[in-house]
Amino acid sequence: MKKTWMAVIGLVALAVGVSAVQGQQALSGEYKIGVLEPLTGNLAVRGKGHLEGYEIMRDLINEKFGGVMGKKLVFAVGDGPDPTAATSEATRLATREGVKIITGTFSSTLCGAASEAASRQNVIYWETSCVDPRFTRRGLKNVFRTEIDGTGFGWYNIEFIAKHLSHRLGKKPNELRIAYLSEDSSYGQSVTESARQRAKQEFGMQEVAAPEYYTFTTNDLTPIILKLKNANPDILHHIARDQDAILFWRQAREQNFQVKAVVHAGATGYGNPGFGKAFGNDANGPFALLEPGPGLILEKLRPEGQRIERAFRDAVKAKTGSDITGDHQLAGGGLWVLKLVLDAAKTDELEKFRSAVMSLDLPVGSAVNGWGVKFDETGQNSNARVQHYMLQWQNGQLVTVWPEEFTTHRAKWIPLGAWDQRK
Numbered sequence: 001m002k003k004t005w006m007a008v009i010g011l012v013a014l015a016v017g018v019s020a021v022q023g024q025q026a027l028s029g030e031y032k033i034g035v036l037e038p039l040t041g042n043l044a045v046r047g048k049g050h051l052e053g054y055e056i057m058r059d060l061i062n063e064k065f066g067g068v069m070g071k072k073l074v075f076a077v078g079d080g081p082d083p084t085a086a087t088s089e090a091t092r093l094a095t096r097e098g099v100k101i102i103t104g105t106f107s108s109t110l111c112g113a114a115s116e117a118a119s120r121q122n123v124i125y126w127e128t129s130c131v132d133p134r135f136t137r138r139g140l141k142n143v144f145r146t147e148i149d150g151t152g153f154g155w156y157n158i159e160f161i162a163k164h165l166s167h168r169l170g171k172k173p174n175e176l177r178i179a180y181l182s183e184d185s186s187y188g189q190s191v192t193e194s195a196r197q198r199a200k201q202e203f204g205m206q207e208v209a210a211p212e213y214y215t216f217t218t219n220d221l222t223p224i225i226l227k228l229k230n231a232n233p234d235i236l237h238h239i240a241r242d243q244d245a246i247l248f249w250r251q252a253r254e255q256n257f258q259v260k261a262v263v264h265a266g267a268t269g270y271g272n273p274g275f276g277k278a279f280g281n282d283a284n285g286p287f288a289l290l291e292p293g294p295g296l297i298l299e300k301l302r303p304e305g306q307r308i309e310r311a312f313r314d315a316v317k318a319k320t321g322s323d324i325t326g327d328h329q330l331a332g333g334g335l336w337v338l339k340l341v342l343d344a345a346k347t348d349e350l351e352k353f354r355s356a357v358m359s360l361d362l363p364v365g366s367a368v369n370g371w372g373v374k375f376d377e378t379g380q381n382s383n384a385r386v387q388h389y390m391l392q393w394q395n396g397q398l399v400t401v402w403p404e405e406f407t408t409h410r411a412k413w414i415p416l417g418a419w420d421q422r423k
Helices: 002-016 020-024 044-064 083-095 111-120 150-168 186-203 222-231 242-254 273-283 303-320 326-345 350-359
Strands: 030-037 072-079 101-104 124-127 143-145 177-183 212-214 235-239 261-265 287-290 389-394 397-402
Touching (some): 030 083, 044 072, 044 303, 072 083, 083 111, 101 326, 111 124, 111 143, 150 186, 150 261, 150 287, 150 389, 177 186, 177 222, 186 212, 242 273, 273 389, 287 397, 326 350
Parallel strands (some): 030 101, 124 143, 177 212, 177 235, 235 261, 261 287
Antiparallel strands (some): 287 389
């Protein structure tokens, strides 16, 4: 075990060493993988953001980190706006493009169909974003996920509420009154039910009412908001998609719904930059569990994590003119781990590839986003290794506020207070 661990550390040190010699090293041939994202349809903005993250990390890997297996990494791209299209495109990438690995897909509504199609073609499926817990529970040996799953989101949200919000609100965890609201996909349901279970069983938090689930095509949340007003929760745990987060916030203000804190998880809904664009400073207050945002203290990461994190952030800034986004981080972070696995395996042959995946054992702080890596037999990266951070909307942007040791920012508006006092 010690030899395996030292080999892994050596691999990471080799991969993250940005040397002039390595940067000029000629790559021998090309290695092609499939990238499947929703590039049209309702999820296109997010899918394009993910693709951009993949492309920036791909170019960084090729220019400064020796490619993959000594070869130039190239992409064959597929558009999967819905499960049917995702199935078709995954099949095309495997059969016509001849790829042995497909990565994607941003959404929990797409990853199941895409990965099943890949499995039928004996192709590895490397998911970097979807959080549906069922994804890695189907006994598919070709399926892997670098991102946390929905149960992990729920766990982290309650950790934040119990360890940070409760004392700021002047209450013990078992005195907190929580309302649960969520869109009804597997993403929303898994996060919500995981949070409910931990809140109740471990901390004795009080549910003010049964959870409310709605379709994310709902165009009026006023009836639910009125129920929430009557329930008078301390905290609203709301798992939302993009447009319903905006709709809820607008209608909550119209109904003067007062709550002491709003907690979300994921790069959609309150975690989407579009929420801030819609409201400006009126977005102030909600929390979203995400990859690290402004305020992250890079020096808190391990040296190898600092080097790749700085290089990736600089590459994003150079390419886009803007700071790194959650879409970039999920895609780029997942692709970086895939590079480490391929370099260790030296092949995409499934048995050897899977062995390399299972041998990778990196502590928190070693990779992009401050992630660590330790996959279980289902192909899921350990929730405990996939370090996540609580961000808060402050003055038009999401900034990192927790864990406090990782950030220069601090949470504000606890409790939220009146709508006109959140400036």
